[in-house]
Amino acid sequence: MKKTQLYLLALLISAIGLSWAWYKWQVLQFPLSPREEVEVWSIEARLEFQGNGGPNKVRLQLPSRGPGAVPGFAVIEERLISRGYSEQVTKSKEGRQVEWVVRRASGRQVLYYRANVVRDTAPPVEPGEPRVLTPPELSEAQIAAIETIFEDVKERSADIVTFTREFIREFIAEEPRDEARVLLDGLDSAEDRAQFIARALAIRNIPARVLHGMSLGEPKSFQQLSPFLQVHNGQAWVVMDLATAEEGLPENFFLWTRSPRDLLAVESDKRPKIEFAVQRNLADAVAIATRRTEVRSENLVKYSLLGLPVEMQGVYRILLTVPIGAFIMLILRNVIGFKTFGTFMPVLIALAFRETKILSGVILFSLVVSLGLLARFYLERLRLLLVPRLTSVLILVILLMSIVSVLAHQLDIPVGLSIALFPMVIMTMTIERMSIAWDERGPGTAIKEGVGTLIVASLAYLVMTWGPLEHLVFVFPELLLVLLGVTLLLGRYSGYRLLELFRFRALAREREAAIAKGSVVPHGGTGGTPPLGDDSKPAP
């Protein structure tokens, strides 16, 4: 009964830890391994226009921010560069825009907008109520032409989406028919054609709008925004590619704006120039995932370890590996059957090894402990009481450590300096315990246990400083819940320890011999059958 409860609890805790980690990995896209890099595009819009010497106002439509605002991408950073202009970013239903204002501007003016963009999997949000645009002004010939086309298109289509598709096809065909040519007359740019198609659909009361965006697939230094058509089919907005008449956005399409306003409007200059430059870089995946998460919800980052100041993060990077070290101790003690000085002492020594590195750590540790032991043996002869003796050993340990550091510094051995990170109280206790073991059980046992402690510490160190693991517990601290679950399960492990098998092997051998002879002795003395199905688990 109690065991079931324990299993359920362990399962629950592990499941919570795993699913939270999975969410962070899959949805928030935190990387599982360190030094993983992700693509970051920096997009720069360069605005150039002539000032007329008087007050000037410049308006630029900007990409939306917020979860899912740009399908497939997220703007994690943006900067406005405008010397002398004051700026104001406003948000409306149609999108975001920035307004630059200046009192006096003359000559060539250059303003910049820069944005850093990363991939994001947040479900896209399509804002905006469906609205039927104003139909275009057409000549009589054109009205006749468009009616003919509409009739034909209607024959070939079933709903709004297919109607729009067929309508677009009329204009992008290699050899457009005469009616289409009449309509396209004077519409030279893709932009104009897009606006015309969107408004033409208004004649049939189809809500439509033109989107602007660019492909991030192959970064170019000069890029223009290309228009896309969006129609509302009664339930949702559907995007149509004006170049292919296909439904949906092409891959790597970065939606700049949905606003029907002009992308760029400058009061003083009717023909302002705008150029886009896209650059693709690789950046640290954790940093990017953090920024991406911030775009979704600030609190997700604020109330996580990534929201701490950098130096605190460094501390937690180390602290979070301590449970792993402790878990290794648990395995080594309860499943393997190792004996060490103190329960978690090797973990603390392993922490100190982080700074000294393992080889010099072992050497420094052995050096100080053996010198301390010598001192302790001498103090023994003075017959000091326990606490004064411990205090004296502690003082000596610190003096020894400082001497080692000074000497190492003079001899240009840099590792000597990091010895100060050894927990000296722990070392003092080690010395005391070792000397008792030395007296009581002989030097052999004491040295064996001391060496055993060092081996276990080194093992814990190797695991605790293994880069991928350190990264994993820092970025996904919830994985420690899984560790807790396994620990709870191991808490009821009542099977044999590995070293016990070795200890009791003589008995097993006897039993084996008895079986071989065919004279299996009955159990417990009363001839009962051996309870083979007892609940102890098989040995590891």
Add this chain to the structure above:
Amino acid sequence: MMNPFTIAKRLREIGLAGINRRNADYVLRWNPRKFYPRVDDKVLTKQLAIEAGLPVPELYAVVREEHEIEELHAKIKDREAFVAKPAHGSGGDGILVITGRRGAKYRRSNGQLMDQEDFEHHLSNTLSGLFSLGGQPDAVLIEYCVQFDPIFDHVSYKGVPDVRVIVFRGYPVMAMIRLPTRMSDGKANLHQGAIGVGIDIPTGLTRRGVWGNEPVKEHPDTEHSIIGLAIPRWDELLHIAARASEMSGLGYVGVDLVLDKTLGPLILELNARPGLAIQIANGNGLIHRLDKIEKIATPDPDPAARVAFSRREFPTL
């Protein structure tokens, strides 16, 4: 060499209990924490035993404070032999056996002479908690030094051999006698090199022995056979063990007894986490026997009936 899985399987068949099993299924389940002081504090154990009318070595003095150490010499000047042991000691650590004197010096059981200053230093170390778990301040018991039964003369090297009985819910389950060796420095502790000899519960005869982790037939120092020795006053011994476990309140307990030449069986101490080597000494596992006792709904209140049950059911094979 057998593979670990076969070893585990064979060990399960003979019902061998490992440390994890002992802790999880017996110590944690049957030994309420609140009763631990009754066995951890030897002064308290002794008091309880006396109240229950169980035989223990006579207590000469208790030293609790540093300044009492000096007064001790006068207090025990009439005692030729005595034992000084930490009240919270474990595993036989810190026990000082004084068998005689030479002038102002004390003679230890291993023949060494110890001057007063050495003696005082040892006691003061004990008071500071050198031998107690966690190093908490301790007390020292000065008590009667057991004159052990001559039957064990050929099979022990100095020191006092003691009998360990595992008692589960008041029923004696398994027993062994621990014989000191030269290696164990006269201490009856298996970790320190004493021999464990399994005792057949129905007959009180020794069956087989273990030294370290290997079976032995003779005492390594005296070369006398350790097999087939009859433990004197065996039934009485089992009785005392059964009643001692009642007094402790612990369900799973190891009772350590000695056989005094004149006084008979005496309780030395109780242990809330008795070791597992007793199984090697007996060549039998504990689990099958413990299972049998767990099936009993309510243990018989009469210790004699419980001892009779054990003597019927638990022969060493």
